[in-house]
Amino acid sequence: MSDFMRRTLLIGSTAGLALLAATAPGHAQRGAPPPSDAIDGYGGYDDDRLYQDQNGALYRRRGGRYEPYAGRVEGGRPVPDRPGAPALRRSAERPPVEAPEAETVPGQPGPAVNPAMKAAVERPADDGPIDYARAYAPIADDPFPVPAFNYKKTNPAYLRQEIAYTGSYEPGTIVIDPRAHQLTLVQPNGRARRYGVGVGKQGFSWSGISTVNSKQAWPDWYPPKEMIARRPDLAGQVSKLQSGVGVPGGSRNPLGARAMYLWQGNKDTLYRIHGTTEPESIGKSVSSGCIRMINQDAIDLFSRVSVGAKVVVLN
Known part of the structure; x- marks a missing residue:
């Protein structure tokens, strides 16, 4: 392709x-x-x-x-x-x-x-009971293969769960708790779906309200010049793409299988909710501010979230 x-x-x-x-x-x-x-x-x-x-x-x-x-x-x-x-x-x-x-x-x-x-x-959401063997199985029918995730070696708090929700946010809202390293998608009828995430490391954490301005499958990644300056190792990974210097979408792209782009008003925050090539970072504070998810979880969230959805990152 x-x-x-x-x-x-x-x-x-x-x-x-x-x-x-x-x-x-x-x-x-x-x-x-x-x-x-x-x-x-x-x-x-x-x-x-x-x-x-x-x-x-x-x-x-x-x-x-x-x-x-x-x-x-x-x-x-x-x-x-x-x-x-x-x-x-x-x-x-x-x-x-x-x-x-x-x-x-x-x-x-x-x-x-x-x-x-x-x-x-257009992949439909799986609304059946959450079966980890199925939820984290390899995915072969996407544009790029997604390897299985070894959920048995992961803290259960960071695995996909369906939970009761008694908070005040409306269905469709994404609530991210950086301290707990968890993302919650509020659903109707007092229910919610919760996922483990990786968040920004010290000096790169943030909080506030934004919206999902767009969603993209297997997106290209365009690291800011400041990031390339901080990490010279990235210079060998990027190449000239249609919209600038970056990494083409695919199995080696740091944004993973799906990305949701967060804006505040008419301004791109440059933060994303996205899959990752480093699932071992879930539950940790290691990113440059983006919210990382296991690829299978990013695909599941992507299928449930609408463009325009409210995103709340707690302080």
């Missing part, structure tokens, strides 16, 4: 995007009202804003997904083409790419999506 196919599965967002302003990238700027002849008020897009990733590439949002934008920009916002004007070509940095043996997701505009990746995103 090509790098392009792995990158095309984008639900709700592209990691690291920020709103673009005329003089200060990363901040919102509302422009003039959208043209009156637009079908939905924004010419088919969700809003009249531009979004910019950490590498300076521009995007617009359509149907909750982000599409590369190579049109005109004035005052920090996109300028619609005049009716009958020739279509602007994409920039040389983002040429159109054909994706053979792929299909378009019904009801979703934008690039084609590899069928295997689509199936991964």
